[in-house]
Each structure stands twice: as C-alpha cells, then as structure tokens.
Amino acid sequence: MRILLLSAYDAVSHQYWRKGLVAQFPEYEWTVLTLPGRFFSWRVRGNSLSWAFNERECLEQGYDLLIATSMTDLSALKGLVPSLAGVPSIVYFHENQFAYPLSGKEFSSVEPRVLSLYSALAADFVVFNTRYNKETFFNGAGALLKKLPDQVPPGLMALLAEKTRVLPVPVQDTALIKGKSRRGPLQVIWNHRWEYDKGPELLYRVMLALKQRKVRVLFHLVGQQFRYIPEVFEQLKNDCGDLIATWGYVDSRQAYNRLLQNSDVVLSTALHDFQGIAILEGVAAGCVPVVPDRLAYPELFARQFCYPDRGNEVDNLARRLTELARLKAHQDLPPAPSVEQFFWSGQKNAYRQLITSAGGSR
Known part of the structure; x- marks a missing residue:
C-alpha cells in the first residue's frame, strides 16, 4: 500500500504521532510531507496552496491512501490537485480549534474552525485522539453551523458522526x-x-x-x-x-x-x-x-x-x-x-484496521 502522509503544521505532538505511525508500519510505502509549525494563520490557510504548487509532482504519484492532520486544508488540496480527489482519506485530529483557548493576542477569525470542518467533511474517515476532542469539535461545529445565515445543508453533523472514531496518539x-x-x-x-x-x-x-x-x-x-x-x-x-x-x-x-x-x-x-x-x-x-x-x-x-x-x-x-x-x-x-x-503495543491493531479499512474503502 502506498500512503501519502501530510502534516500541515508539524508541531512536536504532530511529529510524535506521524513518526510513530511510520515506524510501526514499515510494510507500507510512505511518502511524508510536512510544513513547519509556525505562522499558524498562514499555515492553516496556505498549506494547500504551498503543497499543490511546490510539491505537485510528489502529490500526483498515485497513492492508495491519504492520511492528513486536521491542520491540512484537505478540501482545497483535493480541488487544486484533482488526482487526490479519488484517493481514500483519513483526517486525524490531535486537537480542534473550537475548544482551543484564546490568549487575547491573536487575530480573531472563524476561518481555522471552518477549514477544519471542511477537511473533516472532505475525508472518508475522521479520527480524534479522545472523546473529549471529538465532543468539543462536534459541539463547536454544530453551534457554528446554527449561526450561519442561510443555505446550510441539513444533516452535516450526522454525516460526520457516521465516519468518526476515536484512536489515541499512542505512547512509545x-x-x-x-x-x-x-x-x-x-x-x-x-x-x-x-x-x-x-x-x-x-x-x-x-x-x-x-x-x-x-x-x-x-x-x-x-x-x-x-x-x-x-x-x-x-x-x-x-x-x-x-x-x-x-x-x-x-x-x-x-x-x-x-x-x-x-x-x-x-x-x-x-x-x-x-x-x-x-x-x-x-x-x-x-x-x-x-x-x-x-x-x-x-x-x-x-x-x-x-x-x-x-x-x-x-x-x-x-x-x-x-x-x-x-x-x-x-x-x-x-x-x-x-x-x-495507550502504548503502541496496545493500539497497533486498531491502527492497522483503520488503515486497511480506509485503504480499501473505494
């Protein structure tokens, strides 16, 4: 299986997860793309643009599965690189912007939350590391959708629930x-x-x-x-x-x-x-x-x-x-x-089942 792994804001915890994932499954052929964990607002908005035009040849190699962190603008990336649109995809949420505390110093924008919702909707499987993460995302996204003025499709959260599961970041x-x-x-x-x-x-x-x-x-x-x-x-x-x-x-x-x-x-x-x-x-x-x-x-x-x-x-x-x-x-x-x-020895089978199910979902 050829797997494309994308970490759009490669902070320490994201590195910990993706490096563990690759190390645990050497039988798969991994291609890993990362972007530095800095300039948050630009990174979450611009990662699809950066990758689509800086890494196009790599992205168009033909993969059996795409795994992306929740910072990845998956919906835009699939639009900018059409060959990725047909690749089964998993989005992994280490955290969610709906429950992230504000310092009062950042630029206030709803965009990071909207982007994460779009990425979840564009994925075939959505995975959260804890129930707390999942529940705060669903509560926040549901509340946001209710505030939007019109033309909001019904049943979006139910659609997400059908393809969502919880798998922790395993400890070495x-x-x-x-x-x-x-x-x-x-x-x-x-x-x-x-x-x-x-x-x-x-x-x-x-x-x-x-x-x-x-x-x-x-x-x-x-x-x-x-x-x-x-x-x-x-x-x-x-x-x-x-x-x-x-x-x-x-x-x-x-x-x-x-x-x-x-x-x-x-x-x-x-x-x-x-x-x-x-x-x-x-x-x-x-x-x-x-x-x-x-x-x-x-x-x-x-x-x-x-x-x-x-x-x-x-x-x-x-x-x-x-x-x-x-x-x-x-x-x-x-x-x-x-x-x-929570060790890899206790979580590896669940991750293998996820990868196998997602890889054969289309």
Missing part, C-alpha cells in the same frame, strides 16, 4: 521506565510547552501557596520554549526559585527520561489538553498524575488523580500536592496507574 513502548527513589521531598515535574495555554499562571499561584505553607516539594519545570515566553515564568523563578530543582528545556532524551523516573508526580495546570502525551509519558515512568478534572483527563485516569476546578482551583491543587508530600514523607505514595493500553 520505550516510555515504560519505572523505578523510583522514594527519599527526600516530593518531586513534581511540570513538562509542558512554556505557553499561556498550559496554565503557567495557575502553576505560579500554586507554587507560591506551597512556599507560604512551607510544604516540602521540589519542582522540575521543563518543556519546549519559543521566542516569546509568558512573563509569569520570570516572576515564578524570582518568587519561588527555592522550590525549583530543574529549569528549562532538557535536550537529552536520556536525561529527560531520568528526570521522569526520579520524579514522584507529573503535573498539568493546562487550560487545554486534548490528550496529554507528556502526562502519559510521566505516568509510564511511574509518576502519579495530578491533572484537572476538566479536559480529556477523566477519560485517562480515575477521579482520584484529578483535582477539581470548581471553587478555588489554586487551593484544590495546593491541598492535593500537600497531601502527596505528606504521604511521601511517610513512604506511602500511591502507585501510578497503568497506561499500557
């Missing part, structure tokens, strides 16, 4: 590296992109609360950084520096794995996580997850691992970490939950 089996040192203060790793949507404001307020309460806890604040870093990180470093054991991006995978292995807790303060690969990798390494009970996390973990965002979220999270610090002091931390169902 090598992420299973359990083995803990249980001495000393509670070790918490916060391993996310240093951007507003990962909730650094909440992280700062919680760390400040723990410092004021004199709770024995050390934080490892690591993750991908960009040209602009929210100002709260500098404030956090200045005010809570004595709680910070690791600061900044860890470029060695071995060093990062050791950090996961030596941490007790993996923490999310995110405004959105459509799955949470960084959290799953931490849990695979034996960390106890401490995650919000909103977003996708109740699908992944039992409620005991999810802190409530009702009432005072800072206090809720600070009390949870304080309790875990107390348990650590008594050598009584709970075990990390199993996440092996």
Whole structure:
C-alpha cells in the first residue's frame, strides 16, 4: 500500500504521532510531507496552496491512501490537485480549534474552525485522539453551523458522526521506565510547552501557596520554549526559585527520561489538553498524575488523580500536592496507574484496521 502522509503544521505532538505511525508500519510505502509549525494563520490557510504548487509532482504519484492532520486544508488540496480527489482519506485530529483557548493576542477569525470542518467533511474517515476532542469539535461545529445565515445543508453533523472514531496518539513502548527513589521531598515535574495555554499562571499561584505553607516539594519545570515566553515564568523563578530543582528545556532524551523516573508526580495546570502525551509519558515512568478534572483527563485516569476546578482551583491543587508530600514523607505514595493500553503495543491493531479499512474503502 502506498500512503501519502501530510502534516500541515508539524508541531512536536504532530511529529510524535506521524513518526510513530511510520515506524510501526514499515510494510507500507510512505511518502511524508510536512510544513513547519509556525505562522499558524498562514499555515492553516496556505498549506494547500504551498503543497499543490511546490510539491505537485510528489502529490500526483498515485497513492492508495491519504492520511492528513486536521491542520491540512484537505478540501482545497483535493480541488487544486484533482488526482487526490479519488484517493481514500483519513483526517486525524490531535486537537480542534473550537475548544482551543484564546490568549487575547491573536487575530480573531472563524476561518481555522471552518477549514477544519471542511477537511473533516472532505475525508472518508475522521479520527480524534479522545472523546473529549471529538465532543468539543462536534459541539463547536454544530453551534457554528446554527449561526450561519442561510443555505446550510441539513444533516452535516450526522454525516460526520457516521465516519468518526476515536484512536489515541499512542505512547512509545520505550516510555515504560519505572523505578523510583522514594527519599527526600516530593518531586513534581511540570513538562509542558512554556505557553499561556498550559496554565503557567495557575502553576505560579500554586507554587507560591506551597512556599507560604512551607510544604516540602521540589519542582522540575521543563518543556519546549519559543521566542516569546509568558512573563509569569520570570516572576515564578524570582518568587519561588527555592522550590525549583530543574529549569528549562532538557535536550537529552536520556536525561529527560531520568528526570521522569526520579520524579514522584507529573503535573498539568493546562487550560487545554486534548490528550496529554507528556502526562502519559510521566505516568509510564511511574509518576502519579495530578491533572484537572476538566479536559480529556477523566477519560485517562480515575477521579482520584484529578483535582477539581470548581471553587478555588489554586487551593484544590495546593491541598492535593500537600497531601502527596505528606504521604511521601511517610513512604506511602500511591502507585501510578497503568497506561499500557495507550502504548503502541496496545493500539497497533486498531491502527492497522483503520488503515486497511480506509485503504480499501473505494
């Protein structure tokens, strides 16, 4: 089977998924095209134009299946490259623009949401990584269609539902590296992109609360950084520096794995996580997850691992970490939950069935 794989906004999580997919199925003949994960507004609008005229010879090679990320403008690409119109296609949603939190600094436009809806309608199969991602997309798209003034075809969401399924982004089996040192203060790793949507404001307020309460806890604040870093990180470093054991991006995978292995807790303060690969990798390494009970996390973990965002979220999270610090002091931390169902070894057959079904759908 000849498969064309398109990643139109090739951010780290998208790379993680597509590289894993290609590595797991070497029996297929893969052609992979990617575009850099920058200039978001232009990328989601312009990827079909860029590829159709910069990569036309490649796109016209004749494929048995097309797999694209949800950032790909699939409807326009099929129009600009007619030979792709007859190729069975899958669109994979790592996230969706209907539930993506706004920073207030971006150009406000409905276009990214409309484009993702068009791409979903143009595909033969639509796949979401979690039910949360699927439900927020369907709720957002349905609400948008109701706002449009006229000539909206009926039954579009029902049409989409018939070809939609949920398959997580699988975690590499090598992420299973359990083995803990249980001495000393509670070790918490916060391993996310240093951007507003990962909730650094909440992280700062919680760390400040723990410092004021004199709770024995050390934080490892690591993750991908960009040209602009929210100002709260500098404030956090200045005010809570004595709680910070690791600061900044860890470029060695071995060093990062050791950090996961030596941490007790993996923490999310995110405004959105459509799955949470960084959290799953931490849990695979034996960390106890401490995650919000909103977003996708109740699908992944039992409620005991999810802190409530009702009432005072800072206090809720600070009390949870304080309790875990107390348990650590008594050598009584709970075990990390199993996440092996999210490994490639647990998901490979489902992906194979999807590819086989889609490849033979026309």
